[in-house]
Amino acid sequence: MSSEDGKPVRPMSANSRPAPASATRVRPRSYSRIFSIAAASAPDMPPAKTKKPFTPKLERFLATVAYDGTDHIGWQVQTGRLSIQGELEARMSRILKTPIVIHGSGRTDSGVHSVGQRFHFDAFWPHPCSYLVHAMNSCEQNGLLVTQIQRVAPTFHCRWHANGKRYRYEICDGYPPPWEARFCLGLGMKTVDVKLMRQAAKLLLGKHDFYAFGANHGQGMEKENPVKELRRLEVRRRGKRITIIAESSGFLYKMVRRLVGGLLRVGEGKMTPERLLAYRKERAITSEVPTAPARGLFMEKVFFKPGSFQNPRVLRSYKDSDSSE
């Protein structure tokens, strides 16, 4: 995304609505510099037909990224800190040779992992998308892996067209082995009653005000509607591993981790399922419902409104372009 004078412009916030599609298609300075050489005619030759200057047509791409969030400050770019968004933008700008700004379908916190985080960006890439996936992954990985890139309609927006998300939280009995310790909360000497946790989970399901499970309401960020539709809240046990799956129309800040924290308190027998339900109804933010550590949390899937990324703009044929890129 570039302004008229060619300088890259960072949107004020990842939450701001994107500029209209026409504005995002302004030709960046870097392309014009490359192709103006091809357009110039040799000095002692008859003046060549004035070639139409090359205008790379930007397309919108939707990508999926998996990451190990342990060493990252979270999704959002922060000056001088390693963030997922910052790392992805740096790689993409290097490959596409022009400043690229990406828009995530949401922001994950410091330490939270992802399996299916989605983001979109606008770029000129006249090759198959799989080549871009390879280019993105072939450098030092830093715990990031782009698993898929596809062309989508230019009107698609990764955040405004999302209508739900699924998170997964991994817990294990005792202490996890070192190769799972970054991705799983160990219970140590504690034991939990999964049946009680399932009871509590059932009580929380449905469209309700989840204010009690949010954090930092309206502190430095826009006020969010605390009414969410919690479609799924499952507690599974398989051997030593307990997995909690939460699917909702949207989540408040730290909501999954506070839901898990509450369920664990119930499982440990320190709170009844009814008490947890009462906290939700009373809209009471209490230390009785702790925030579970980030390390067990995976952003698993983003759901989009049906048909929202269809009708990708037809790709300009590779042979038509003056570019050798």
Next chain:
Amino acid sequence: MSSEDGKPVRPMSANSRPAPASATRVRPRSYSRIFSIAAASAPDMPPAKTKKPFTPKLERFLATVAYDGTDHIGWQVQTGRLSIQGELEARMSRILKTPIVIHGSGRTDSGVHSVGQRFHFDAFWPHPCSYLVHAMNSCEQNGLLVTQIQRVAPTFHCRWHANGKRYRYEICDGYPPPWEARFCLGLGMKTVDVKLMRQAAKLLLGKHDFYAFGANHGQGMEKENPVKELRRLEVRRRGKRITIIAESSGFLYKMVRRLVGGLLRVGEGKMTPERLLAYRKERAITSEVPTAPARGLFMEKVFFKPGSFQNPRVLRSYKDSDSSE
């Protein structure tokens, strides 16, 4: 381990032979200070029977530790760097309230992981060993997990009684997902022929001079006999995952990683299995046989001479001791 004057003494090197069993059983200063209070009689009471001063009897323990070596400088203690040995000694000294020195069955390099690394130490611990395991794991884990501790004969030595080791190397097609990236070498765009690798592995088996697969021969370290009995060198494929298992009477410095590097060159078709065999016979250290990265390597198992850690010294009954510890 303490000298006569009670000050903790670090052995010159982890390779040095242990002091004779009698020397290691000298009572450390910290114990004597604690128990001299109990032995002293009250001032206005008739003189109590002179109690025999408490002498904690040190026992030898054998432990198993699993670790993620990515963030460690390797097994060996190095000043100002995070090492496995240093971390284990610090934890153990804190729990046992006396300086403890541990002896590993071998040293792993920076970045190499372990499933079954073993070490021994001498300590006074009149409780079940499982309590010590819990105490070791209940602090911040830092990628380390002590999986087992057992009492062994006081003559047992973790290094001198080892007669073989098994290593495992993990490779995967393409790029590994972020939760496996620390423990697996991704082949990226390369493909390898596992059949050719198996052929080459078969040629290397047996008791031979493996000088060509060592590194830094005699540079700052004792000269090691390069004749080793390579009992097992298997290349397995399961889906996208390739696992190489190497078992030998002993390994030279970086030997497994150089064996894997050689096999991968063969698998890529850049070298014939016969050429790899020729390098071994010629004792030629060449860049044709590269050293594979540490990240895929796991120290899997240590084999001990039969019966070497049997007959543990009978535990002094807990009630006999004057200690409340």
